[in-house]
Amino acid sequence: MSFRSGVATFAGKSSYWFLHTFLHGGSSLPGKITLKLDPNILRTLGAKYDVIVITGTNGKTLTTALTVSVLHEKYPSILTNPTGSNMEQGIVTTFLNAKNPKTGRPLAVLEVDEANVIKVTQYIEPKGFVFTNIFRDQMDRYGEIYTTYQKILDGVALAPNATIIANGDSPIFHSKELPNPIQYYGFDNEPDSDFKAKPNTDGVLCPNCEHILHYHSLTYSNQGKYFCPNCGFSRPELTYRLTKLGEQTPTSSKFEIDGHPFKIQVGGTYNIYNALAAYAVGRFMDVEPEQISDAFNANQQVFGRQEVIDVDGKRVTIILVKNPVGLDQVLHMIGTDTHPFSLVGLLNANYADGIDTSWIWDGDFEQLTDRDIPAVITGGERYKDITFRLKVAGIPDDKHIVEPDLEKVVDRIKKVPTERVYVLATYTAMLQLRKILATKGYIKEGLGV
Amino acid sequence: MTYELNVAHLYGDLMNTYGDVGNILALNYYAKQMDVHLNVNVVSLEDDFKAADYDLAFFGGGQDFEQTIVSQDIQTKKAELTKFIESDGPLLAICGGFQLLGHYYIGADGEKLPGIGALDHYTLAQDHNRFIGNIVIKNQETGETYHGFENHQGRTFLGDGERPLGNVVSGKGNNGEDGTEGAIYKNVYCSYFHGPILTRNGDIAKHLLVAALRRKYPDADFSQQEALPIPATF
Numbered sequence: 001m002s003f004r005s006g007v008a009t010f011a012g013k014s015s016y017w018f019l020h021t022f023l024h025g026g027s028s029l030p031g032k033i034t035l036k037l038d039p040n041i042l043r044t045l046g047a048k049y050d051v052i053v054i055t056g057t058n059g060k061t062l063t064t065a066l067t068v069s070v071l072h073e074k075y076p077s078i079l080t081n082p083t084g085s086n087m088e089q090g091i092v093t094t095f096l097n098a099k100n101p102k103t104g105r106p107l108a109v110l111e112v113d114e115a116n117v118i119k120v121t122q123y124i125e126p127k128g129f130v131f132t133n134i135f136r137d138q139m140d141r142y143g144e145i146y147t148t149y150q151k152i153l154d155g156v157a158l159a160p161n162a163t164i165i166a167n168g169d170s171p172i173f174h175s176k177e178l179p180n181p182i183q184y185y186g187f188d189n190e191p192d193s194d195f196k197a198k199p200n201t202d203g204v205l206c207p208n209c210e211h212i213l214h215y216h217s218l219t220y221s222n223q224g225k226y227f228c229p230n231c232g233f234s235r236p237e238l239t240y241r242l243t244k245l246g247e248q249t250p251t252s253s254k255f256e257i258d259g260h261p262f263k264i265q266v267g268g269t270y271n272i273y274n275a276l277a278a279y280a281v282g283r284f285m286d287v288e289p290e291q292i293s294d295a296f297n298a299n300q301q302v303f304g305r306q307e308v309i310d311v312d313g314k315r316v317t318i319i320l321v322k323n324p325v326g327l328d329q330v331l332h333m334i335g336t337d338t339h340p341f342s343l344v345g346l347l348n349a350n351y352a353d354g355i356d357t358s359w360i361w362d363g364d365f366e367q368l369t370d371r372d373i374p375a376v377i378t379g380g381e382r383y384k385d386i387t388f389r390l391k392v393a394g395i396p397d398d399k400h401i402v403e404p405d406l407e408k409v410v411d412r413i414k415k416v417p418t419e420r421v422y423v424l425a426t427y428t429a430m431l432q433l434r435k436i437l438a439t440k441g442y443i444k445e446g447l448g449v
Numbered sequence: 450m451t452y453e454l455n456v457a458h459l460y461g462d463l464m465n466t467y468g469d470v471g472n473i474l475a476l477n478y479y480a481k482q483m484d485v486h487l488n489v490n491v492v493s494l495e496d497d498f499k500a501a502d503y504d505l506a507f508f509g510g511g512q513d514f515e516q517t518i519v520s521q522d523i524q525t526k527k528a529e530l531t532k533f534i535e536s537d538g539p540l541l542a543i544c545g546g547f548q549l550l551g552h553y554y555i556g557a558d559g560e561k562l563p564g565i566g567a568l569d570h571y572t573l574a575q576d577h578n579r580f581i582g583n584i585v586i587k588n589q590e591t592g593e594t595y596h597g598f599e600n601h602q603g604r605t606f607l608g609d610g611e612r613p614l615g616n617v618v619s620g621k622g623n624n625g626e627d628g629t630e631g632a633i634y635k636n637v638y639c640s641y642f643h644g645p646i647l648t649r650n651g652d653i654a655k656h657l658l659v660a661a662l663r664r665k666y667p668d669a670d671f672s673q674q675e676a677l678p679i680p681a682t683f
Contacts, residue, residue, distance in 0.1 A: 136466065144466075144512040199461040199491045200470045202512075210518050212462060212494055324468075355582070356598045358643040361471025388648055388682040392471075392478045 008038035009045070012096045028085060031092030042088075042123035045095035049079065049108040051124050052281060055117055055152055056132030056167075058326055059274045060086065063132055064111040066278035069298070073282075073291035077106040086111045088119040107285075114148050117155030125159045128284060129180075130277055131166040131173050135221060135325040136202050136359075145172060145203050156180065165280045167273065168238050169223035175207030185240035185280040187224065189255075192216035197224075200362060208233040219269055220332070221325045240280040242272065250317075250337045260289040264296050268333040270326070311421075311442050312414050318423045320430055322354065324362030327424070331367055334422045341420035342375040343368065344409065346429035347386040353426035357385045365393035375416040377401045379409045380429045406433050410440065450486035452669075454661050457498060459508040459546065460519050461491035467600065469509030469543055471645035472654075476507070479647075479654045483674040485662065494518070498526040500533035505661040510544025510643070513557040520562040523549055527565040534567050539636040539660040541653070543646060547632070547639040548572045548603055555603070568634050569608025573624075578602070584620025584642065586613075586630040594618070595650045596683045597642025605641075607632055614640050636660045644683075651679035 012034030034041050054064045061083050068080045081094040091110060098106075112120055114134075120126070131152065134145045149172050156164070160180055166173040168184030194214055197204050201221055204213050206228035213233075218224030227234035246254030250267040257279050264275050275296065282292045309316045319334075321327045334341065349357050376395045378387040383404040390400065403409050406429070413421055425433060437443045458473060473489055480487050487505075492498050511519065523530070534540060534550075548554040549564045554572035556562045564572075584599045595615055604624035607613060613623070614631025622630035623641070631640035638653060640646055647654040655677060662671050 144514070146512070146514050196462070199458070200465050201462065202465070204462060205515060205518060356467065356600060356643060358468030358471070358598060358645055361468030361474065361645055361648065362465075384683055385648075389471075392474050392648070 002044070004038050005041055005044040008034045008041050009096060011037055012041075012092070028087070028089040028093055030096055031089035031094075034092055034096060035089060040123060041092055042095070042120065045092065045098075046108070046120075046124035049095075049106055049124075051108045051110060051120075051126040052128045052130065053110050053112050053117060053120060053126045054130040054132065054277075055112045055114050056130075057114070057135045057137050057148070057323070059132040059270060059277070060111045062271065063130060063274040063277045064109055066274055066296075067130070067281045068109050070278045070282040070287055070292050070295045071107060071109065071285055073295050074285065074287045075107050077104070079106060079108040081110050083111075086113045087116045091116075091120060109281075115151045117152050118158065119155075121155045121158040126162045128163045128165055128281065129156060129159075130281060131164065131170075132273070132277060133167050133170050133223065134172055134203075135323060136362075137323045149173075149175075153178070163284065165277070165284060167223070167277070168236055169219060169225070169273075170203075171207065171213060171222060171226050171235075172203055174233075174236050182236075183239040183280065183284065184236050185276045186235065186238045186242065187217070187219050187245070188238060188241040189243055189245045190217040190225075192225070197222050206231060206233050219273075220329060223273075240276065240283060242276055245272070248333075248336050250333050258289070260293065262293055262296055267336060268329055270329045309437060309442055311410065311437070313419070314413055314416065314421050315419055316413060316421045316423060318425060318430060318433065321363075321424045321426060324359050327360070327363035330424060331364060335367060335371065337420065337422075339420050340374060340418045341422055342377070342413075342416040342418045343373050344377040344379070344413065344421060344423040344425075345386045345390060346380040346406065346409070346423065346425040346433060347378075347382040348380050348426050348429040348432075349382045349385075350428045353428050357382050360386060360389045363389075365390060369394040373399065374418055375399055375401065377403055377409055377412050377416075379403045379406060380426070406436055409433070410436055450481075450484055452483075452485040452662060452666065454480070454485055454487050454504040454658070454665065455502060456487050456489045457492045457503040457506040458489055459498070459506055460493050460511070460515075460523075461507075461509070462493050463515040463519055464509040464511035464545055466510055466512055467544070467643040468645050469643065472507055472509070472541060472543070472647045475645065475647035475651070475654050476505075476658065479651060479677070479679075480658055482677055483658055483662075485658060485674075492526075494522045498529050498533075500529045500536065500538065503533065503538065504665045505657060506533065506538065506540040508540065508542040508546030508549070510546060516545045516549070517556055517562060519545070520549060520554075520556075520564070523565055524563065527567070530565055531567045534635060534637055537636050537660070537664055539657045539664070540638070541647070541657055542637065542639045543643070544601055544641055547641065548605065550637070550639065551605065551608075557602075568632060568637065568639070569610055570605050570632060570639075571608075572603040572605045574602060575604055580621035580625060580641075582620060584622065584630065585618040586615030586620070586622065587618055588615040591652075593650075593652050595640075595642065595646070595653070597640070597644045597646055597649060599641045600643060601641050605632075610634060614638060636664075649683040651682065655679060
């Protein structure tokens with residue numbers, strides 16, 4: 001370590017100690033201080049590690065947590081970044097906080113924001129990359145899917161020897177020739193048929209000849225066993241295959257990968273993709289399927305298992321929604337509940353939520369209308385938008401309660417006719433609701449996820 | 450339902466960003482209240498568009514790449530689309546759809562890409578800037594105020610024969626210079642509004658539906674449909 005790196009590391013570490021001890025914080029500031037003193041610090045800090053970078057629009061956090069727990073089955077020392085600290089400063093802080101490993105070459109599994117991949121690969125050549133998916137996100141903040149993928153590839157270009165482990169069901173990950181070794185994972189559990197994705201789907205043009213892609217099978221959005229009837233472009237050969245999809249509920253999923261049975265304590269097809277990605281990394285790093293199964297079973301809390309809050313006898317599940325594909329998947333997941341439930345939609349449009357609320361129209365709320373939901377509550381700062389969305393989706397007025405004030409939403413929740421209540425909320429609406437629930441003593445302060 | 454309208458969702462599988470599909474949902478919502486059934490059909494790459502087959506059309510906005518592809522394909526539909534527009538066919542075009550009805554637009558890489566020139570506007574680019582944010586406009590003829598969210602890099606300039614959909618009260622509008630937003634030509638309504646436009650501005654949905662009904666059923670009385678109250682949703 002150079003003198004400059006040494007000083008920078010010391011300054012960063014002591015600031016972390018100070019922040020952590022006295023202010024109970026400190027996730028990115030120490031990194032910021034260290035970077036100021038030595039902009040090349042990651043080269044020094046990361047040199048000792050085999051690094052796996054996990055990036056993509058949805059599922060980064062869970063895939064990272066799950067990958068860590070899978071790799072723990074074989075590797076004793078794994079460094080990872082805390083939820084949300086996925087930009088340069090947070091990553092530097094993560095390395096600063098690491099204890100020096102006693103033996104061997106430790107692993108680091110890092111969740112990295114799409115645009116920050118290059119800020120890691122400038123200094124560290126990772127051993128592997130994981131690409132989860134690329135979907136339209138809040139577009140007032142992020143670009144189009146092709147721009148986002150290019151940002152990732154700009155970073156990957158600096159690490160041409162790293163193995164890419166990519167979601168093979170996503171056509172965009174097969175659109176560019178890359179020098180890297182590539183392994184794909186995907187769903188291979190249905191017989192072939194021939195159809196197109198539903199019209200309101202993003203990214204359905206063949207990257208090769210620009211015709212509309214067809215599918216032999218499809219999981220959701222534009223993901224599946226795609227092929228182009230015009231030029232023959234098709235899904236690449238999969239290295240890791242989901243071979244069977246079993247029972248799915250809002251709190252559990254059963255499935256088989258490469259013929260091995262697995263169960264995870266969380267619902268949602270998107271979470272099966274996350275598990276599949278973690279399995280792929282595990283196999284890539286020589287973890288046995290049985291060990292991976294143990295990891296999935298042992299670490300239920302890793303799934304960020306949707307927390308159920310008891311509000312005077314109501315079982316309330318709060319789910320964050322932030323983009324159309326995520327919203328659709330959440331709607332599908334709660335639709336797998338066999339018990340009657342009530343639905344709450346809370347919409348804000350602050351910067352962290354996305355200031356454009358148009359995306360709620362891309363969510364397929366219509367799929368809920370055949371469920372006969374006995375009570376729907378809409379609220380939040382942009383309650384008018386979400387209220388009209390659900391009205392258009394077919395929620396009848398006599399079952400629809402409009403309540404902008406979140407305090408009163410909580411009172412309303414206590415009076416719905418079902419025990420189960422699903423609350424879909426944008427980021428700041430979720431924080432506001434949690435604060436109210438904390439004040440009323442239903443949960444502890446903080447994010448809790 | 451007493452009445453039936455055939456709706457062409459132009460390139461609905463490619464031009465569908467920012468919740469534009471909500472316009473179709475809103476059309477359906479108001480159509481039901483007007484005793485009208487809508488048959489919505491996506492008309493995309495290599496599909497035929499025949500003016501005579503449709504009573505109403507919607508053309509949304511898309512990502513840069515998709516819009517480039519559509520700019521090529523739409524030339525094969527130019528004659529029939531122009532015929533539809535000139536014969537007073539009602540059409541709503543948003544963002545990229547708005548741009549492609551005009552003469553040309555400048556793509557993300559600075560290249561000049563053709564529209565169909567059915568309307569007399571053209572669209573330039575701006576460097577490293579987008580017009581992003583809430584926008585309010587007022588239509589001088591009807592006195593109606595419209596609310597939306599704009600997010601566009603293109604700067605569109607209207608030609609002779611086009612009126613703006615409204616004058617900018619707050620926000621940027623077509624080009625940030627002349628205070629216009631959107632365009633109206635015959636029964637064609639164009640705008641940069643997302644939100645989507647018809648979910649926040651039900652009056653425009655009503656204008657489109659009534660125009661389509663009058664055109665298809667010239668002898669029927671639509672005074673009830675015209676009187677449909679549109680409660681504020683925004």
